[in-house]
Amino acid sequence: xxxxxxxxxxxxxxxxxxxxxxxxxxxxxxxxxxxxxxxxxxxxxxxxxxxxxxxxxxxxxxxxxxxxxxxxxxxxxxxxxxxxxxxxxxxxxxxxxxxxxxxxxxxxxxxxxxxxxxxxxxxxxxxxxxxxxxxxxxxxxxxxxxxxxxxxxxxxxxxxxxxxxxxxxxxxxxxxxxxxxxxxxxxxxxxxxxxxxxxxxxxxxxxxxxxxxxxxxxxxxxxxxxxxxxxxxxxxxxxxxxxxxxxxxxxxxxxxxxxxxxxxxxxxxxxxxxxxxxxxxxxxxxxxxxxxxxxxxxxxxxxxxxxxxxxxxxxxxxxxxxxxxxxxxxxxxxxxxxxxxxxxxxxxxxxxxxxxxxxxxxxxxxxxxxxxxxxxxxxxxxxxxxxxxxxxxxxxxxxxxxxxxxxxxxxxxxxxxxxxxxxxxxxxxxxxxxxxxxxxxxxxxxxxxxxxxxxxxxxxxxxxxxxxxxx
Amino acid sequence: xxxxxxxxxxxxxxxxxxxxxxxxxxxxxxxxxxxxxxxxxxxxxxxxxxxxxxxxxxxxxxxxxxxxxxxxxxxxxxxxxxxxxxxxxxxxxxxxxxxxxxxxxxxxxxxxxxxxxxxxxxxxxxxxxxxxxxxxxxxxxxxxxxxxxxxxxxxxxxxxxxxxxxxxxxxxxxxxxxxxxxxxxxxxxxxxxxxxxxxxxxxxxxxxxxxxxxxxxxxxxxxxxxxxxxxxxxxxxxxxxxxxxxxxxxxxxxxxxxxxxxxxxxxxxxxxxxxxxxxxxxxxxxxxxxxxxxxxxxxxxxxxxxxxxxxxxxxxxxxxxxxxxxxxxxxxxxxxxxxxxxxxxxxxxxxxxxxxxxxxxxxxxxxxxxxxxxxxxxxxxxxxxxxxxxxxxxxxxxxxxxxxxxxxxxxxxxxxxxxxxxxxxxxxxxxxxxxxxxxxxxxxxxxxxxxxxxxxxxxxxxxxxxxxxxx
Numbered sequence: 001x002x003x004x005x006x007x008x009x010x011x012x013x014x015x016x017x018x019x020x021x022x023x024x025x026x027x028x029x030x031x032x033x034x035x036x037x038x039x040x041x042x043x044x045x046x047x048x049x050x051x052x053x054x055x056x057x058x059x060x061x062x063x064x065x066x067x068x069x070x071x072x073x074x075x076x077x078x079x080x081x082x083x084x085x086x087x088x089x090x091x092x093x094x095x096x097x098x099x100x101x102x103x104x105x106x107x108x109x110x111x112x113x114x115x116x117x118x119x120x121x122x123x124x125x126x127x128x129x130x131x132x133x134x135x136x137x138x139x140x141x142x143x144x145x146x147x148x149x150x151x152x153x154x155x156x157x158x159x160x161x162x163x164x165x166x167x168x169x170x171x172x173x174x175x176x177x178x179x180x181x182x183x184x185x186x187x188x189x190x191x192x193x194x195x196x197x198x199x200x201x202x203x204x205x206x207x208x209x210x211x212x213x214x215x216x217x218x219x220x221x222x223x224x225x226x227x228x229x230x231x232x233x234x235x236x237x238x239x240x241x242x243x244x245x246x247x248x249x250x251x252x253x254x255x256x257x258x259x260x261x262x263x264x265x266x267x268x269x270x271x272x273x274x275x276x277x278x279x280x281x282x283x284x285x286x287x288x289x290x291x292x293x294x295x296x297x298x299x300x301x302x303x304x305x306x307x308x309x310x311x312x313x314x315x316x317x318x319x320x321x322x323x324x325x326x327x328x329x330x331x332x333x334x335x336x337x338x339x340x341x342x343x344x345x346x347x348x349x350x351x352x353x354x355x356x357x358x359x360x361x362x363x364x365x366x367x368x369x370x371x372x373x374x375x376x377x378x379x380x381x382x383x384x385x386x387x388x389x390x391x392x393x394x395x396x397x398x399x400x401x402x403x404x405x406x407x408x409x410x411x412x413x414x415x416x417x418x419x420x421x422x423x424x425x426x427x428x429x430x431x432x433x434x435x436x437x438x439x440x441x442x443x444x445x446x447x448x449x450x451x452x453x454x455x456x457x458x459x460x461x462x463x464x465x466x467x468x469x470x471x
Numbered sequence: 472x473x474x475x476x477x478x479x480x481x482x483x484x485x486x487x488x489x490x491x492x493x494x495x496x497x498x499x500x501x502x503x504x505x506x507x508x509x510x511x512x513x514x515x516x517x518x519x520x521x522x523x524x525x526x527x528x529x530x531x532x533x534x535x536x537x538x539x540x541x542x543x544x545x546x547x548x549x550x551x552x553x554x555x556x557x558x559x560x561x562x563x564x565x566x567x568x569x570x571x572x573x574x575x576x577x578x579x580x581x582x583x584x585x586x587x588x589x590x591x592x593x594x595x596x597x598x599x600x601x602x603x604x605x606x607x608x609x610x611x612x613x614x615x616x617x618x619x620x621x622x623x624x625x626x627x628x629x630x631x632x633x634x635x636x637x638x639x640x641x642x643x644x645x646x647x648x649x650x651x652x653x654x655x656x657x658x659x660x661x662x663x664x665x666x667x668x669x670x671x672x673x674x675x676x677x678x679x680x681x682x683x684x685x686x687x688x689x690x691x692x693x694x695x696x697x698x699x700x701x702x703x704x705x706x707x708x709x710x711x712x713x714x715x716x717x718x719x720x721x722x723x724x725x726x727x728x729x730x731x732x733x734x735x736x737x738x739x740x741x742x743x744x745x746x747x748x749x750x751x752x753x754x755x756x757x758x759x760x761x762x763x764x765x766x767x768x769x770x771x772x773x774x775x776x777x778x779x780x781x782x783x784x785x786x787x788x789x790x791x792x793x794x795x796x797x798x799x800x801x802x803x804x805x806x807x808x809x810x811x812x813x814x815x816x817x818x819x820x821x822x823x824x825x826x827x828x829x830x831x832x833x834x835x836x837x838x839x840x841x842x843x844x845x846x847x848x849x850x851x852x853x854x855x856x857x858x859x860x861x862x863x864x865x866x867x868x869x870x871x872x873x874x875x876x877x878x879x880x881x882x883x884x885x886x887x888x889x890x891x892x893x894x895x896x897x898x899x900x901x902x903x904x905x906x907x908x909x910x911x912x913x914x915x916x917x918x919x920x921x922x923x924x925x926x927x928x929x930x931x932x933x934x935x936x937x938x939x940x941x942x
Contacts, residue, residue, distance in 0.1 A: 068602070068605075068606065069606070069609050069788070069794060070785065070788055070789075070794075072606060072610075073781050073784055073785045073788070073794065074785060076781050077778060077781035077782055077785060080774065080777060080778050080781065081778050084771070084774050084778075088771075131539070131602065131603070132602070132603070132606045134539075135539065135540070135543060135603045135606055135607060136606060136607070136610065138540050139543075139607065296817075297821075299821065299825070300555070300559075302821045302825050303551065303555050303825045306551060306825050306826045307548060307551050307552050307555070310544050310547055310548035310551065311548055313544055314541065314544045314545060314548060317540070317541055317544070318541075323540060323541075323544065346767075346818070347817070347818040347819075347821060347822065348818075348822060350768075350770065350773045350818060351818065351819060351822060354770070354773050354774045354777050355777045
């Protein structure tokens with residue numbers, strides 16, 4: 001009864017509660033903006049570390065072609081198999097299997113295997129492989145973001161209570177501001193080569209405020225919570241959070257890549273592209289796709305969608321807000337329950353998650369060098385990042401969920417769920433490293449933060465909402 | 472009545488016909504071996520042209536990472552769209568659509584666009600893109616060969632009449648020997664850098680004796696001939712031809728890559744690997760897969776198959792007979808009608824043929840420079856290659872099909888069908904260019920031969936077996 005009451009409360013039309021929410025929401029956004037500008041002004045006085053551009057593995061000389069293929073196959077096979085085994089182990093430990101794959105990639109990279117058995121690491125993930133691995137990994141992640149977009153049910157989002165929007169945005173704003181504050185500490189130490197304070201602070205803020213929709217959905221399904229009011233609310237919040245965070249990231253990438261004057265042009269173009277996709281392409285796609293009522297899809301339609309995917313990725317990359325955003329956006333505007341979306345999801349999911357994402361895990365593992373985090377001070381900072389991310393996410397969610405009328409236990413559970421960062425965080429971090437916004441040591445710390453916060457979710461949730469039956 | 476009589480004749484137990492076939496088959500193989508050694512001894516006295524190693528586009532310096540992604544997306548999008556449009560046009564002209572994609576790749580490369588509008592060619596297919604395009608293309612072709620293997624119905628092959636085996640092998644032996652003879656003419660002019668006569672001659676022989684099973688199957692389906700006795704016989708011959716030609720190619724690659732003494736080791740290992748796959752892995756797979764009666768497949772099984780695919784490709788590459796053979800072999804030993812095979816075929820086919828193969832078409836197009844074929848003499852030689860390929864394939868098939876009891880009209884039709892080389896030939900040619908067995912001008916001539924023979928099939932077949940109804 002309590003649960004359904006809460007759900008009703010969240011969705012209901014209690015005038016006072018709704019007004020209170022709106023005022024709180026508006027106040028929060030204004031306060032956040034003011035706070036950001038104070039922190040940003042402060043931070044602009046800081047001096048970045050005098051670093052060389054990071055020696056990317058991607059800069060290495062490529063091997064000969066036959067060798068390149070052999071090493072790519074070896075890397076994919078090893079990471080796929082190790083990732084599956086570790087994923088299985090993680091599953092038995094109550095952890096999302098995808099984290100097993102992430103950890104497998106890290107262990108095979110310079111962090112562990114490179115330290116204890118350099119010859120094996122050089123055989124499995126030689127630095128000459130990086131450019132090729134990057135290509136496969138990028139293609140895989142583009143397809144993956146497209147699938148994440150396809151899974152997104154915009155229809156449900158629109159029916160979501162205002163409470164979900166407020167909770168989602170608070171759960172972004174609070175860790176975001178904590179991240180910007182943390183950037184004051186991090187910028188003199190770990191900023192990338194020649195990056196200004198503002199894009200750096202924005203990026204750290206984003207990195208702390210990511211929620212991984214797919215991993216969260218997986219955790220809920222594993223605990224059979226996806227149909228409970230709490231589960232539905234969590235999915236809604238995470239989906240809104242995803243869209244918001246990716247829009248913010250697009251903004252940050254735009255700012256980081258553009259010269260000062262160009263940033264506005266980039267943002268205007270991005271807004272125009274998003275508007276075009278939602279207001280023009282989406283209604284057309286909606287009508288057009290209604291003609292296809294059952295599978296199989298004609299081959300020509302499949303080709304059209306892949307062409308649109310490539311073009312949308314290219315458009316956002318050309319605008320300056322990363323190809324991944326275009327892939328995600330195209331997925332998001334395709335009706336979630338169309339035959340097309342269902343066919344693409346069921347056909348592509350296995351190939352992308354099983355064969356292509358290991359390239360991403362291997363690539364991320366190659367770039368994550370935990371050995372770069374050295375000394376008590378740096379480990380304290382790493383701990384601080386994890387604490388800030390968790391406190392910001394759980395605290396922000398808890399606060400607004402309580403305000404929205406949720407009980408303490410459910411509000412805390414929601415906060416823990418939103419603290420899941422998973423794969424999505426790693427994708428964001430790789431973009432930051434690619435753009436030279438963050439340095440390799442900070443990248444390693446952030447990867448640890450992503451792994452730690454994601455892996456904390458299931459055990460903590462278990463305390464609040466014990467799983468009924470083990471599978 | 473005539474057709475069913477013929478089919479009966481082919482499958483029947485007419486003692487004389489069968490004995491005659493066996494004797495003819497044995498005599499053919501012996502004669503072919505003798506002929507090969509005569510030609511080979513003769514050819515070994517020839518001197519290869521004094522060429523530098525071909526300046527491969529693959530040797531170019533890779534672009535920066537973000538640029539690399541943009542150019543990869545541009546190339547894929549352009550070739551996908553141009554290929555689809557040209558494929559549609561080809562379809563209306565009664566040609567296999569896949570040839571439209573092949574031709575699109577060639578037109579966008581140095582052969583046409585590079586000549587008439589170099590800036591556009593450098594934008595769409597810059598040489599810095601080659602290494603990345605090669606990686607995606609190789610992954611795509613590995614998956615494609617796996618699918619071709621999955622489509623192969625070994626059960627049907629075993630039930631095929633001896634006639635099909637004899638026809639298939641004759642249709643390989645005759646063009647193969649013509650190719651070896653032609654190699655005497657080609658070796659002093661177009662051999663790759665530092666290649667001996669024997670691997671060169673073997674390779675030219677193979678290149679002339681390829682039949683493209685998938686394109687042939689597509690042509691038969693388009694003309695609704697796939698269930699006729701002629702269609703079934705053609706599919707059987709093409710499938711046997713595929714297996715045989717790929718085994719021969721594995722042999723040639725082994726010879727070309729190995730030192731003289733190592734060649735035997737390579738061949739012994741290859742034979743051992745094939746035996747292992749057929750005698751050990753296949754029965755296990757057969758039993759194991761019988762447990763899965765209906766879709767969806769568990770994710771773990773999908774991962775297992777992808778891991779097996781990577782490992783099988785690696786094994787054959789390590790043995791020295793190209794990764795593609797391992798992929799094909801794994802597909803071939805998986806029961807054709809298992810849920811696994813059907814699920815993989817239906818899930819992967821679109822992604823592989825629509826999104827990944829354009830990378831192969833683009834890559835092949837980049838490497839095909841028809842401008843390298845210059846002067847009357849070279850064009851005459853190019854014509855000679857086309858004539859030898861056609862005469863060998865059609866003649867060899869016609870001869871043995873007549874011997875097997877087929878009427879003139881059907882025997883000719885069968886010969887024309889077997890003359891389809893399509894994509895499979897391009898895959899083989901790329902291997903030859905990768906191994907430096909053939910030179911870029913010969914590569915261009917062979918590509919023209921593949922396109923010409925494949926595109927000749929449908930119109931000539933139309934004369935013999937007019938299509939009943941246009942779709």
